Amino acid sequence: MTGDERRPAGTRERKRQALRRRLSDTATAMFLADGFDAVRVSDIAKACGVSTKTVWNHFPTKESLILDRGERLATELDGAAEGQQDLSGGLHVLDVVVSCIQGELSLLDDEPVEGSRDSEVIGAVRAFVLLVGANPGLRAATAERQESLTNSAMKAVAHQARLPVDSPHVHILAGALISLWRLHLSGLLRLGDGIWTTHDIREHVLRDLEVGAGLVRSLFRAAARADATVLDSHPSADS
Template sequence: MRRRLSDTAARMFLERGFDAVRVVDVAEECGVSDKTVFNYFPTKEALLLDRLETTSEALAEHLASPDRTPLEATVGILADELASTAAGFSGEDVEAAIADYRRFGEMIASTPALRIHTSAMLERFVLVAADALARRAGVPPDDPELLIAAAALVGLWRVQFNSLRRHLAGADDVDGLVRAVTADVERAAQLLERGLGDWWPNLPDAEPATSSPS
């Protein structure tokens, strides 16, 4: 039901515009009450941007794990999300799927409520990342160095989103698109590695830094 509500809302928003569609309209299209919609999604914006909740959960889980450095864990989450996005472009009509995704991005960029919601979620990502790193390293979550590190890691989501929008223009090769976006993210990650690579090992209980992701 959650997936059905989100997919229906996305289709209706793209067809009519975000502001022209009410939550009750989505509910009626799916044959349920608006209360049912709000049981799954706290806001209208969340109907369209529900995948951001999955990102928050992934940050909390993977940044707290000692198996990888924080930067490696972050790049891994982004790679999984990029693979999921690319999978949506597979099928008989790749150009149509890419066009829909571009319209999706344009709608977010042109709708104030969606921009505000996205920014608020990115701020929430920073707090989630800071909390996970704090638990892992044994330092307070409001430690200034930890907060700026968390903000830098979360900044990679803007890099990936902007890279996707840029490379989608005229894209017809999904594999090439993934390689191009991955290269952009890794370039940004390598810059962070030069700073975080020296900082992370000096925290209590933090594991030694590894080489830059490739």
């Protein structure tokens, strides 16, 4: 048995996530410095001291090196759509989305950049926006990623609501769920200008998220009343 096999699963997962982050951060910095098209995956591997195969094992495409934000959200939504989350037993698909965003925001206080009040998370979001704006291929990949997230949300909502995935309510509710993800990203960009501390940014975005989640929950309630289907099974929905 190897040393890695003897380590707890949580330790292995933390190492895997740390390597993914290092690969993504290195790729982002190289793309910004030299341009997306000029940087090869082999260049990124060399800079990180790993094989090109290792990079491909973590990221299926070159574009995915900077499109990894939202990966947990996609995984959780897919799990909800496939019944792996007990959505009928008190867990609402909205809570799944909110939990993923809160997890992203928790990184703000954990990753301050030395000599700055900014967080690496904010820097990564800003770099992502700059890169996408300058590259048509990345814009197309981003649109495809957004569509994939929305489709995952539609399947999760349909599963919870017991409605056809192409019903109007499912379309609207899924779009509202994904809008919460965009809300937190836009908040990071709006507040991450060097004036606010990472703690203050996190608290402001969390408040925006709370307001947004309340609005989305009201849409679920309205849909439930209009369709005579109980979509909102969250135990505190009427509180």
